[in-house]
Amino acid sequence: MKPPKFRYVAPRSLDDAVELLASDPDAKVLSGGQSLMPLLAMRLAAPSILVDLQHVSGLDDIEDHGTSLLIGARVTHREIERSTLVAERLPILSAAVVHIAHPQIRSRGTLGGSTAHADPSGEWPTILLALGATMHTVSPRGRRTIEADDFFVGPFTSTLAEDEILTHVSVSTTRTAWSFQEAAVKKGDYGLALVAATGTPRDGVLLDPRVTVGAAVGSVRRVVEVERLLAGTPLTAALANEAAVTAAASIDPISDIHGNSEYRRKLVAALVRRAVTELTNGA
Ligand SMILES: Cc1cc2nc3c(=O)[nH]c(=O)nc-3n(C[C@H](O)[C@H](O)[C@H](O)COP(=O)(O)OP(=O)(O)OC[C@H]3O[C@@H](n4cnc5c(N)ncnc54)[C@H](O)[C@@H]3O)c2cc1C
Incomplete structure (x- = not known):
């Protein structure tokens, strides 16, 4: 399919981009186009104006x-x-x-x-x-x-x-303990489950841990139950197992043609176990 008609503009300044985006409620920003262009081609989006950011200076460092x-x-x-x-x-x-x-x-x-x-x-x-x-944004309101x-x-x-x-x-670059885990059918595919875990290691424990899940759930989210378990607790193999069980019990996974919710629950548990094990080795 072909995209619906739209006006294309490529402003050179951020001020112009803000003004053009605000000029029509159906205007949309275009960045790399790798998600928006397929949506246009499938007619799942029909913006009136595409405001391309590629020539706007100051956004690419x-x-x-x-x-x-x-x-x-x-x-x-x-x-x-x-x-x-x-x-x-x-x-x-x-x-x-x-x-x-x-x-x-x-x-x-x-x-x-x-x-x-x-x-x-x-x-x-x-x-x-x-x-x-922290996301930094600009609009006509500042x-x-x-x-x-x-x-x-x-x-x-x-x-x-x-x-x-x-x-x-x-x-922030101060969360020096980290792990990222992904399960996908093959390299380059969208993941079936993603887990990220970060924190600040101190004397064998993790301060302010943050643990997130993507792909297996309807919306990217923190797993605060696992974070509570990890905070200030000595990182051990037993803790990694406990974190996996806690994660599995705390999420409400999606089902689709790539895997049902129980499969994804098991994936998330396995990825959380791996992530906490990596944090343990790095602490
Ligand atoms: C075959 C294929 C496989 C892919 N696999 C993956 C994958 O495994 N993992 C993954 O994460 N992604 C994947 N992607 C998506 C890819 O990462 C896109 O680059 C990304 O999702 C969107 O970035 P973009 O710069 O292309 O944004 P665009 O497509 O230009 O825009 C996406 C949306 O964000 C809005 N937008 C863009 N920039 C801004 C801005 N600065 N301010 C406000 N709104 C803005 C647009 O209006 C639009 O609604 C895949 C894409 C394709 C085509």
Whole structure:
């Protein structure tokens, strides 16, 4: 199928992009197009105007801010994959990015597009929630920040307003204990289950753990029951087993043609066990 008719604009400044997006309630941002273009081709989206961000300056850098990295919304998955700064300071992103589709898609798709799209099977939503990232946005009402806990609110739903542009994501680099686990039918496929776990290790225990699940559930979410179990408790193999049982009991997995909910529950339990074991080895 062909996309419905739309007007295409490619502003050079963020101010112009904000103005164009606000000019029509059916206008939409275009970033890498790797999710939006298939939706247009299938006529599942029919925007009046596409506001392409590719020429807007200031959205495509990865900046070191000491205890955090500030990543522009237009930074592609591939740029994250190739970044030595990311590999040194946020290795969980480097470990996860290779699970996103294939190199061609990673060359076009962006961190901002993926985050705004809020796909429950997306690696970035699962990981940004586990890292407690902060989203930076701009709209005609000005700039604001949204914590990851308040950003992902449902399947393909975030708290971004229709006229709001995600400009950057800032991610703390102080959560040095981390694990990312994914189960997929084959490399490059969307995962059947994703688990991310992070925290700050101190004297064999984990401070402020965050554990998230994606793909197996309808909306990316934290598993606070597992976080409570891990917080301040010496990390052991027995704890990894207990965390797996707790995760399985705490989630309400989806069923689809790739696997029913009981299969996904078992996958999540296995991935949580692996994640906590990795945290144990790294603490
Ligand atoms: C075959 C295939 C396989 C894929 N596999 C995976 C996978 O395994 N894992 C995964 O995570 N993803 C996967 N993707 C999706 C890919 O990662 C996309 O890059 C990503 O979902 C969207 O990023 P984008 O830059 O292409 O955004 P776009 O497609 O341009 O936009 C997506 C949505 O976000 C909005 N948007 C984009 N940027 C902004 C912004 N800055 N501010 C506000 N709104 C914005 C758009 O209006 C649109 O609604 C796959 C895609 C394809 C085609």
